[in-house]
Amino acid sequence: xxxxxxxxxxxxxxxxxxxAWAQVGRVARGGQLTARRIAALIWGLCLVIxxxxxxxxxxxxxxxxxxxxxxxxxxxxxxxxxxxxxxVGVLVARRVPESRIGWIFLLTGLAxxxxxxxxxxxxxxxxxxxLLPGAxxxxxxxxxxxxxxxxxxxxxxxxxxxxxxxxxxxxxxLASLFVGMALLVLTGTIRPGRYAEPFAQVSNPFGVSGAxxxxxxxxxxxxxxxxxxxxxxxxxxxxxxxxxxxxxxxxLELVLVVGSVAATVAALVMATxxxxxxxxxxxxxxxxxxxxxxxxxxxxxxILRYRxxxxxxxxxxxxxxxxxxVILAAAFAVTVVLLGTLLGRxxxxxxxxxxxVVAVAFRPLRARLQDVVDRRFNRARYDAxxxxxxxxxxxxxxxxxxxxxxxxxxxxxxDPRLELLFFLPESELYVDARGVPVSDIPDDGRExxxxxxxxxxxxxxxxxxxxxxxxxxxxxxxxxxxxxIEIARLHVALRRQLAEVEASRxxxxxxxxxxxxxxxxxxxxxxxQRLVSIGLALRHAQHELSTSSPERARHTxxxxxxxxxxxIDELRELAHGLPPAQLDAGLGPALRELARRVPARxxxxxxxxxxxRGVETAAYxxxxxxxxxxxxxADATRIVLSAGRxxxxxVVSVSDDxxxxxxxxxxxxxxxxxxxxxxxxxxxxIESDRGAGTTLVAELxxxx
Amino acid sequence: xxxxxxxxxxxLREGLGRLFEDAGDEVVASLGSADGLLAAIAEHDPDLVVxxxxxxxxxxxxxxxxxxxxxxxxxxxxxxxLSQHIETTHAVELVALGGFGYLxxxxxxxxxxxxxxxERVAEGGSALDPKxxxxxxxxxxxxxxxxxxxxxxxxVLxxxxxxxxxxxxxKRLYLSERTIEAHVRHVLTKLDLPVSEDGHRRVLAxxxxxxxxxxxxx
Numbered sequence: 043x044x045x046x047x048x049x050x051x052x053x054x055x056x057x058x059x060x061x062a063w064a065q066v067g068r069v070a071r072g073g074q075l076t077a078r079r080i081a082a083l084i085w086g087l088c089l090v091i092x093x094x095x096x097x098x099x100x101x102x103x104x105x106x107x108x109x110x111x112x113x114x115x116x117x118x119x120x121x122x123x124x125x126x127x128x129x130v131g132v133l134v135a136r137r138v139p140e141s142r143i144g145w146i147f148l149l150t151g152l153a154x155x156x157x158x159x160x161x162x163x164x165x166x167x168x169x170x171x172x173l174l175p176g177a178x179x180x181x182x183x184x185x186x187x188x189x190x191x192x193x194x195x196x197x198x199x200x201x202x203x204x205x206x207x208x209x210x211x212x213x214x215x216l217a218s219l220f221v222g223m224a225l226l227v228l229t230g231t232i233r234p235g236r237y238a239e240p241f242a243q244v245s246n247p248f249g250v251s252g253a254x255x256x257x258x259x260x261x262x263x264x265x266x267x268x269x270x271x272x273x274x275x276x277x278x279x280x281x282x283x284x285x286x287x288x289x290x291x292x293x294l295e296l297v298l299v300v301g302s303v304a305a306t307v308a309a310l311v312m313a314t315x316x317x318x319x320x321x322x323x324x325x326x327x328x329x330x331x332x333x334x335x336x337x338x339x340x341x342x343x344x345i346l347r348y349r350x351x352x353x354x355x356x357x358x359x360x361x362x363x364x365x366x367x368v369i370l371a372a373a374f375a376v377t378v379v380l381l382g383t384l385l386g387r388x389x390x391x392x393x394x395x396x397x398x399v400v401a402v403a404f405r406p407l408r409a410r411l412q413d414v415v416d417r418r419f420n421r422a423r424y425d426a427x428x429x430x431x432x433x434x435x436x437x438x439x440x441x442x443x444x445x446x447x448x449x450x451x452x453x454x455x456x457d458p459r460l461e462l463l464f465f466l467p468e469s470e471l472y473v474d475a476r477g478v479p480v481s482d483i484p485d486d487g488r489e490x491x492x493x494x495x496x497x498x499x500x501x502x503x504x505x506x507x508x509x510x511x512x513x514x515x516x517x518x519x520x521x522x523x524x525x526x527i528e529i530a531r532l533h534v535a536l537r538r539q540l541a542e543v544e545a546s547r548x549x550x551x552x553x554x555x556x557x558x559x560x561x562x563x564x565x566x567x568x569x570x571q572r573l574v575s576i577g578l579a580l581r582h583a584q585h586e587l588s589t590s591s592p593e594r595a596r597h598t599x600x601x602x603x604x605x606x607x608x609x610i611d612e613l614r615e616l617a618h619g620l621p622p623a624q625l626d627a628g629l630g631p632a633l634r635e636l637a638r639r640v641p642a643r644x645x646x647x648x649x650x651x652x653x654x655r656g657v658e659t660a661a662y663x664x665x666x667x668x669x670x671x672x673x674x675x676a677d678a679t680r681i682v683l684s685a686g687r688x689x690x691x692x693v694v695s696v697s698d699d700x701x702x703x704x705x706x707x708x709x710x711x712x713x714x715x716x717x718x719x720x721x722x723x724x725x726x727x728i729e730s731d732r733g734a735g736t737t738l739v740a741e742l743x744x745x746x
Numbered sequence: 747x748x749x750x751x752x753x754x755x756x757x758l759r760e761g762l763g764r765l766f767e768d769a770g771d772e773v774v775a776s777l778g779s780a781d782g783l784l785a786a787i788a789e790h791d792p793d794l795v796v797x798x799x800x801x802x803x804x805x806x807x808x809x810x811x812x813x814x815x816x817x818x819x820x821x822x823x824x825x826x827x828l829s830q831h832i833e834t835t836h837a838v839e840l841v842a843l844g845g846f847g848y849l850x851x852x853x854x855x856x857x858x859x860x861x862x863x864x865e866r867v868a869e870g871g872s873a874l875d876p877k878x879x880x881x882x883x884x885x886x887x888x889x890x891x892x893x894x895x896x897x898x899x900x901x902v903l904x905x906x907x908x909x910x911x912x913x914x915x916x917k918r919l920y921l922s923e924r925t926i927e928a929h930v931r932h933v934l935t936k937l938d939l940p941v942s943e944d945g946h947r948r949v950l951a952x953x954x955x956x957x958x959x960x961x962x963x964x
Contacts, residue, residue: 579761
């Protein structure tokens with residue numbers, strides 16, 4: 043998905059960006075493989091440079107100057123910073139070669155590495171040993187680029203996180219950065235005279251003497267441009283944050299929070315220069331370097347979406363503990379100062395009391411701060427999770443039903459279109475809260491969030507991504523509601539089964555009633571009427587005999603006899619729908635008798651074994667229905683009818699070579715059959731692919 | 747007596763026709779369904795219509811509906827409905843209209859009684875099948891008033907419900923009309939029914955009493 047989104051971004055073209063980045067873009071489009079290789083190459087170069095710089099750092103200049111800021115731990119920390127940029131850069135560039143941000147990070151890392159290497163080379167070469175050739179040249183090169191590398195920071199800010207400007211209107215910011223960096227390189231190149239410590243013994247060979255004032259002015263202007271660019275970069279981040287939704291918002295939030303903390307710490311560290319201009323200089327520089335390194339690290343985490351869901355929590359906790367530290371430190375200081383004034387300076391009591399205050403205040407303050415941070419920075423999540431927790435509490439106490447989980451989710455996520463569908467594993471169906479199956483989930487732009495518990499799929503939440511820009515919140519809420527969803531799912535599944543049983547029972551009763559009605563009507567309209575008319579004929583014959591026309595009476599009696607014969611036929615027809623007398627001899631003979639009446643070749647495989655009479659009757663009717671279907675609907679020519687005991691069940695199967703495609707629609711013979719089988723606690727399976735014939739298998743429990 | 751027959755089964759229709767003709771009545775029209783019944787009545791001006799309760803096309807209650815229509819158009823005309831089964835509510839409702847008969851089909855085999863019922867209906871009396879009456883009486887098993895009746899009085903009550911006149915009851919029970927009159931008076935008094943004339947109002951009152959636990963007469 044990352045790659046897809048980035049590819050889309052790349053496809054939109056390089057509007058508003060400079061030609062230099064178009065070049066990188068072309069390389070990327072030229073082949074991701076090449077791009078990845080180039081990225082790895084640059085990173086390898088950085089590593090080699092960094093290792094060389096580290097080696098020089100280990101040798102050291104052999105003397106200590108206050109201006110040796112990049113020696114010792116200070117230099118090491120800045121090497122870490124440079125390598126952080128390069129490493130994040132290579133990871134991002136290899137994962138998403140289309141995104142320029144990875145390349146910018148790589149370049150920033152490379153520039154810093156080169157800057158540090160030239161510094162160490164010049165430092166060692168000028169002060170510790172004469173073995174390094176070109177130490178002066180290194181000092182010159184370092185002076186040319188060192189100021190300009192600061193501008194690269196602004197570039198990262200402007201283009202984070204997708205490697206493009208927020209809009210065309212931001213082009214001047216980019217221009218300002220490039221102009222500033224160019225001016226700084228220029229002044230670094232032509233500033234005349236000796237360099238500042240520790241390279242004071244080298245003077246600039248390219249220096250343009252006599253123009254010192256102008257060059258200082260240009261340098262100042264260059265810094266102004268760069269600072270403006272960095273300021274605009276920060277502004278761009280804020281603008282992006284306002285517009286951003288979802289993942290991008292989290293990326294920006296993360297970098298902004300980490301950046302703010304880093305900036306605060308950096309500002310504090312720099313402030314120490316005002317108090318103690320000297321001493322522990324390298325330590326302070328080291329602290330600065332590590333501080334800055336946290337920013338590209340955060341950016342990398344954001345871009346690569348590495349465990350981004352947990353970041354929310356990390357940010358939250360960071361805010362809480364930073365604030366806690368500040369407040370407790372202030373409380374400690376105030377207590378010490380106040381009590382110190384009262385009890386006299388250096389009183390152990392003051393320190394003890396301050397410690398006590400801090401200890402006592404810690405827990406309640408932490409809880410309070412957590413609450414404040416939650417409310418202020420994550421109001422939605424705070425409210426949502428509280429609401430879900432309350433609902434679960436209500437559920438446990440029986441004040442709420444698990445089915446209410448859907449409305450609760452709707453309310454909490456403020457998505458009125460949100461739908462919760464439950465997954466029923468036995469039927470592999472998605473159903474809604476009323477148990478109505480949803481055959482195909484509408485593809486209407488709603489996001490599908492699967493709900494799982496213990497690795498078992500419970501269902502899916504359909505949610506409109508436009509209403510909620512916080513995927514973590516969404517996930518957390520859905521996770522929190524998991525228990526309720528599981529219970530609701532069980533309810534729904536149970537209700538469906540009950541409804542199915544009830545419907546099946548109702549159908550059986552209805553089928554029975556229908557059968558009775560048919561029998562009753564057949565008897566009333568057929569046999570009974572015939573008997574009445576026979577009776578009438580006999581009465582008439584009686585009348586004829588008494589009125590001297592015996593010839594006509596004989597005629598009437600003949601008619602009555604013919605009626606009697608018809609009645610007998612009719613009654614035999616009626617009895618047809620009842621369990622056949624052949625079953626008296628067993629299922630096998632009955633099935634063979636049945637097969638003889640079917641106008642198709644039927645192969646019967648049935649054992650001589652006897653089963654319970656009810657089960658035999660059910661099996662007989664299943665065979666009847668199966669044969670009828672095969673002959674009537676499937677145009678089958680060959681049918682195999684088999685019945686036999688398998689694993690304590692009587693398995694009846696009818697398979698034909700007909701048209702296939704049979705489905706049990708309500709009211710159809712197949713559906714009635716399924717009910718009949720279900721009534722005996724059995725199961726019916728129909729395999730009927732179109733054109734592949736139909737196989738009907740019924741399993742009836744038949745005891746041992 | 748001029749008779750119109752509507753019966754879908756040919757054999758039964760012919761048998762019925764012969765039955766009426768053997769008795770000297772005139773069958774003026776024989777129909778296979780309820781269609782055209784009103785036209786046939788208008789044409790032949792019969793004294794009695796005999797129809798099957800179940801006829802085409804749906805074989806449910808075409809006959810009953812046709813009977814109501816005939817009654818509405820010709821209130822004075824006798825209508826005799828023949829049914830295959832006992833259907834109390836329907837039957838009592840129809841009989842309460844007066845000049846109406848509801849008999850099971852097999853009653854035709856008792857030719858004498860059948861013809862007597864037919865004649866009674868044609869004259870504006872009523873005829874309710876004994877089995878229907880029996881089911882009405884048995885439905886009132888808990889009735890203390892019925893329990894007070896003697897066996898003979900109970901017989902008389904049932905024959906009254908069937909629509910028989912005092913003369914008819916006397917003939918059926920081989921008793922004198924005078925004795926029957928006394929029984930009838932006792933029955934009506936015991937059941938708190940108005941001692942009215944021998945006629946349709948008496949039948950109505952008796953039926954109303956008997957079917958009180960069932961749906962009221964409409």
